[in-house]
Amino acid sequence: MARIIGQALSDYFGQQFIIENRPGAGGNVGMESALNSAADGYTIAFVGPNNAISATLYKNLPFDFIRDSIPIAGVMRLTNVMEVHPSMLVKTLAEFIAYAKANPGKINFAHPGIGTSPHLSGELLKVMAGINIVGVPYRGAAPALTDVLAGRVPVLFDNLPSSIAHIRNGELRPLGVTAAKRVPQLPEVPTIAETVPGYEASVWYGLAAPKRSPPEIVEKLNQAVNAALRDSDVQARLTELGGEPMPMAPAEFGKLVSEETEKWARVIRAANIKLD
Numbered sequence: 001m002a003r004i005i006g007q008a009l010s011d012y013f014g015q016q017f018i019i020e021n022r023p024g025a026g027g028n029v030g031m032e033s034a035l036n037s038a039a040d041g042y043t044i045a046f047v048g049p050n051n052a053i054s055a056t057l058y059k060n061l062p063f064d065f066i067r068d069s070i071p072i073a074g075v076m077r078l079t080n081v082m083e084v085h086p087s088m089l090v091k092t093l094a095e096f097i098a099y100a101k102a103n104p105g106k107i108n109f110a111h112p113g114i115g116t117s118p119h120l121s122g123e124l125l126k127v128m129a130g131i132n133i134v135g136v137p138y139r140g141a142a143p144a145l146t147d148v149l150a151g152r153v154p155v156l157f158d159n160l161p162s163s164i165a166h167i168r169n170g171e172l173r174p175l176g177v178t179a180a181k182r183v184p185q186l187p188e189v190p191t192i193a194e195t196v197p198g199y200e201a202s203v204w205y206g207l208a209a210p211k212r213s214p215p216e217i218v219e220k221l222n223q224a225v226n227a228a229l230r231d232s233d234v235q236a237r238l239t240e241l242g243g244e245p246m247p248m249a250p251a252e253f254g255k256l257v258s259e260e261t262e263k264w265a266r267v268i269r270a271a272n273i274k275l276d
Contacts, residue, residue: 008228071254078243
């Protein structure tokens with residue numbers, strides 16, 4: 001996603017945008033580097049749910065994302081999906097919840113790591129549905145998906161793009177998408193909220209700049225991103241990834257990040273999630 005937007009920004013400004021991966025600590029290594037960069041518009045950060053989640057999950061972060069950044073723009077929204085191996089006899093989320101309540105602590109769900117949006121999607125369901133299922137963290141989505149496809153773990157919470165092919169060919173049975181509304185890629189799959197009212201756990205992406213970045217630069221970048229999101233080729237790429245454009249003014253994106261930070265803080269505390 002960052003590369004798609006980076007190329008669109010390169011075309012818009014006529015200057016090359018370089019994507020630099022800085023992995024580690026749930027994205028916090030890269031974010032710290034970005035926020036400590038010069039506030040001149042030449043280093044910006046790709047933002048996702050992990051930044052909202054990390055604010056509570058990590059106790060000693062060397063930065064406060066909301067305090068130390070300026071929102072630029074929203075980019076994309078997509079959904080996670082809850083799915084089960086076909087050997088699990090439940091056909092609907094309501095059946096799954098009933099089964100989980102009858103077998104507390106006996107059902108495992110795979111996810112790509114503690115503090116990821118799929119992990120918190122599962123924890124949010126636990127809290128809202130009043131069930132006790134056990135999260136099994138993996139080092140990324142690929143190994144989690146491999147074990148669920150093999151039937152070693154019965155349940156998976158995952159980003160839709162990496163699971164959709166397995167859903168379509170019948171290797172996985174979707175019980176619900178985590179977004180607030182059904183998604184066009186799988187219109188027959190209900191939302192989790194249709195069974196658990198009020199449930200919502202969308203995945204979202206956007207851009208931010210270091211604090212003290214000049215407002216006029218932030219506004220220029222916002223205009224460029226929103227122009228990219230109106231481009232039919234960019235829109236097609238987002239659809240291929242299972243998402244939809246999320247154009248926003250800087251203040252709108254900042255409000256989203258703030259609300260998501262508060263939301264996931266409540267879930268982390270309610271589920272007593274801690275890093276080892």
